[in-house]
Amino acid sequence: MSYSMQKKVIIVSFLALPIALLLLFLLYPTAKLLQLSFTDWNGISRTFEYVGLDNYADAFRMPELWKSLYNNWLYFLIHALFIPLEIMVAVFLNAKLRANPFFRSIVFLPYVINGVAVAYVFSYLYNPINGPINLFLQSIGLESWIQRWLSDPGVVNYSLIAVSLWRFCGLHVILFLAGLQAIPQDLYEASKIDGAGPMRQLWYITIPGMSLVIEIVLFLNVRGALQVFDIPFLITQGGPGNASSTFTLFTVDTAFKFNNYGLASTMAILLMIMIIVFSYIQKKLFQATGGGRS
Amino acid sequence: MAKRWAGSILALLLTLSVVLAACGQSKDKENEETAASSGSASAAPASEANGEKITIKMAMWDVNASFIDFLTAKVKEYSKVDPNVSVELEAFKNDGDYLKAMKVRLSANEMPDFFELKPNFINDFKSELLPLDDLSITAKNKFAKKYAVDGKVLAMPTVSFPELVYYHPSIFQELGLNVPTTWQQFMDVLNKLKENGKYIPYAMGGKDGWPDYPFNEFMHQIMSGDENYLSAIAAQDKPFSEGTPFYNAYSRIAALYDAKVMGPDPLGVSWDQATGLFESKQAAVVAAGLWYLDTYLSKVGNIDDLAAFPMPLRDSESEELKVMTFTDHFYAINKNTKNPEAVKKFMEWFYSPEVHQAYVDKAKLGAAMEGVTANVPFLNDFYAKNKITPFLYVPGNQQYTDLINATQLDWKKIGQEMMAGKKLADISAELNDKWSKARAGAK
Numbered sequence A: 001m002s003y004s005m006q007k008k009v010i011i012v013s014f015l016a017l018p019i020a021l022l023l024l025f026l027l028y029p030t031a032k033l034l035q036l037s038f039t040d041w042n043g044i045s046r047t048f049e050y051v052g053l054d055n056y057a058d059a060f061r062m063p064e065l066w067k068s069l070y071n072n073w074l075y076f077l078i079h080a081l082f083i084p085l086e087i088m089v090a091v092f093l094n095a096k097l098r099a100n101p102f103f104r105s106i107v108f109l110p111y112v113i114n115g116v117a118v119a120y121v122f123s124y125l126y127n128p129i130n131g132p133i134n135l136f137l138q139s140i141g142l143e144s145w146i147q148r149w150l151s152d153p154g155v156v157n158y159s160l161i162a163v164s165l166w167r168f169c170g171l172h173v174i175l176f177l178a179g180l181q182a183i184p185q186d187l188y189e190a191s192k193i194d195g196a197g198p199m200r201q202l203w204y205i206t207i208p209g210m211s212l213v214i215e216i217v218l219f220l221n222v223r224g225a226l227q228v229f230d231i232p233f234l235i236t237q238g239g240p241g242n243a244s245s246t247f248t249l250f251t252v253d254t255a256f257k258f259n260n261y262g263l264a265s266t267m268a269i270l271l272m273i274m275i276i277v278f279s280y281i282q283k284k285l286f287q288a289t290g291g292g293r294s
Numbered sequence B: 001m002a003k004r005w006a007g008s009i010l011a012l013l014l015t016l017s018v019v020l021a022a023c024g025q026s027k028d029k030e031n032e033e034t035a036a037s038s039g040s041a042s043a044a045p046a047s048e049a050n051g052e053k054i055t056i057k058m059a060m061w062d063v064n065a066s067f068i069d070f071l072t073a074k075v076k077e078y079s080k081v082d083p084n085v086s087v088e089l090e091a092f093k094n095d096g097d098y099l100k101a102m103k104v105r106l107s108a109n110e111m112p113d114f115f116e117l118k119p120n121f122i123n124d125f126k127s128e129l130l131p132l133d134d135l136s137i138t139a140k141n142k143f144a145k146k147y148a149v150d151g152k153v154l155a156m157p158t159v160s161f162p163e164l165v166y167y168h169p170s171i172f173q174e175l176g177l178n179v180p181t182t183w184q185q186f187m188d189v190l191n192k193l194k195e196n197g198k199y200i201p202y203a204m205g206g207k208d209g210w211p212d213y214p215f216n217e218f219m220h221q222i223m224s225g226d227e228n229y230l231s232a233i234a235a236q237d238k239p240f241s242e243g244t245p246f247y248n249a250y251s252r253i254a255a256l257y258d259a260k261v262m263g264p265d266p267l268g269v270s271w272d273q274a275t276g277l278f279e280s281k282q283a284a285v286v287a288a289g290l291w292y293l294d295t296y297l298s299k300v301g302n303i304d305d306l307a308a309f310p311m312p313l314r315d316s317e318s319e320e321l322k323v324m325t326f327t328d329h330f331y332a333i334n335k336n337t338k339n340p341e342a343v344k345k346f347m348e349w350f351y352s353p354e355v356h357q358a359y360v361d362k363a364k365l366g367a368a369m370e371g372v373t374a375n376v377p378f379l380n381d382f383y384a385k386n387k388i389t390p391f392l393y394v395p396g397n398q399q400y401t402d403l404i405n406a407t408q409l410d411w412k413k414i415g416q417e418m419m420a421g422k423k424l425a426d427i428s429a430e431l432n433d434k435w436s437k438a439r440a441g442a443k
Helices: A003-036 A054-060 A063-081 A083-094 A100-112 A115-125 A132-139 A156-181 A185-193 A198-209 A211-226 A230-235 A247-257 A261-288 B002-050 B065-076 B095-107 B119-128 B136-140 B169-174 B183-196 B210-216 B219-224 B229-233 B245-258 B271-279 B292-300 B340-350 B353-363 B377-385 B398-407 B411-419 B424-442
Strands: B054-061 B085-092 B114-117 B159-167 B200-202 B283-289 B307-309 B322-328 B330-333 B389-392
Touching: A003 A261, A054 A261, A063 A083, A063 A156, A063 A211, A063 A247, A083 A100, A083 A156, A083 A198, A083 A211, A100 A156, A115 A132, A115 A156, A115 A230, A156 A198, A156 A211, A156 A230, A185 A198, A198 A211, A211 A261, A230 A247, A247 A261, A247 B095, B054 B065, B054 B095, B054 B340, B065 B085, B065 B353, B085 B095, B085 B340, B095 B119, B114 B119, B114 B340, B119 B330, B119 B398, B136 B340, B159 B169, B159 B292, B159 B353, B159 B377, B183 B200, B183 B245, B183 B283, B210 B219, B210 B245, B210 B271, B210 B283, B210 B411, B219 B229, B219 B245, B219 B322, B229 B398, B245 B411, B245 B424, B271 B283, B271 B292, B283 B292, B330 B340, B340 B353, B398 B424, B411 B424
Parallel strands: B054 B085, B054 B114, B200 B283, B322 B389
Antiparallel strands: B114 B330, B159 B283, B159 B307, B159 B322
């Protein structure tokens, strides 16, 4: 066997297993999901019928689904608005500060804590009877700020988004920090000699230098916002009524509570398409505004 | 060029071989299983007759861990009755997890031999269940026939219990309140408790969604007077309009929620928090099934200051007092079980008077078998003091289930929306619209 053939055999044999695993656990389930999205399978019976595009038409006709998607949009928007703040915190943590490692750990800690524990802690904080948030507002004379945090349909989503921000901002900050540290210091020194101030340095060196990380965070934001599940599921179960339901929560209910796996598969496919489309649009917009590396 | 092709073909072959090897294994296993099951189907009676060791897999759920321990130990006793059979019990903590697990098992062809169902699960699993009509215990079960599907008894309940309104007699005494016997009196009692201000009148854990079920799920059924009401509305285009049992019941519920007798924020507290308020005597009244008695007892330690009255859903005392009576903890046999005769024998034992007596006494719920009376003084006392007409909860038929799934209708979520301020007229119009469209789509 020639040397190049041997090389190929080695490479192929090393790649065969991961590719096989990928086919089995990623491509096959996705193909199966696509197949189920065209059926009326109820999740229990052993047979199902193909219903063509009926599930897709039904999904578009369900107002609750779009109300849930609107809630996802709120998560996306508010998280996106916080990105500049996260960059500023990262810049701040990148500076030479006393006890810097401690602050970095603190910022990242919420992301490490188990989601269920986070949900329980915040359920307690928002509690209308003896809940710490309301007690605190009362003690500083701000009774008028007291809200029905989890039971007012107009407030509940913002209460849950606050939990999401608390949990995920730390991860974004750490990612930005890693991006910041990858920027060579001599760029800053050269710009200083040329007379650039901190704002100009931020705009012309820091942001372009971190563009790859910003793109990743923006993608994580789209994906995360469209897939929000654990926080509303654990704290409100999408309630009161469907007020804090999200696209994924609605999909899970459709499958498990209302025995409509076909329709739920359709929703999962739609979610996948939405993530791809929104990420693509966002990337193009980001690059068009000069944020891209080019 | 040829080498490149060779490389690509090699890569493809290797990948395919790995995938096929994996699939082949599962296929082989499947074949083995099929062979085993078909073999056992014919060999089963022989193996049973030959005295071979058999394991019956049983699955159930219960929120009460001590009940799970009791049942685990109880079914082990069956080995004394039939030394060749051992029963393995798999327990789940709640019905939601249980149902999901059973669906997965079903698709994997790994359903247990003997398993628990809720009345509204029977329709979903009907094609998987062995008819029980030929068992001697079926005729002795007080409710089994009510839940027959297409004329066949597929699952049998073990318990029956009324839905109650629990209260603290000491609070009623302190404020000079009488136990209400009509809906108006019930509202008056709650309003008086609210005016007094010392206690939260009604402990509603609305955050959890389900604790409003005595109102939003059951009231329209009872007020219809028809135990098959759910199946009946499946045949109507607009069963939620004004003048219907739904509208009448929900008008009362809306008035109840609007009266603000459920504390400062009923939607902000969970069931555990709400009952915590009731157990610590900060709240006066809470509606729940008899199943809550055990929880109360385990938390408070005694039932000295606990009593119950039937939810008075009538306008005058001359009318019948109908009380929702729930039958639950149904058990069924998997029709694909390898040992149908052994499982049937086990089921006969499971529902025999001695075992059933121990079961209902531990569950602290009413017995479903004739000739057995649960030793639950609280329940027996309730029946002795109140002249009620039991109203049996009968789940809707297949058409109803299909409509519920198509419209994603959840009575309890509607209750939450009402507590959040949604108007009944809007709810009625929305439901009618969805219902009639779903019916049109199903035709």
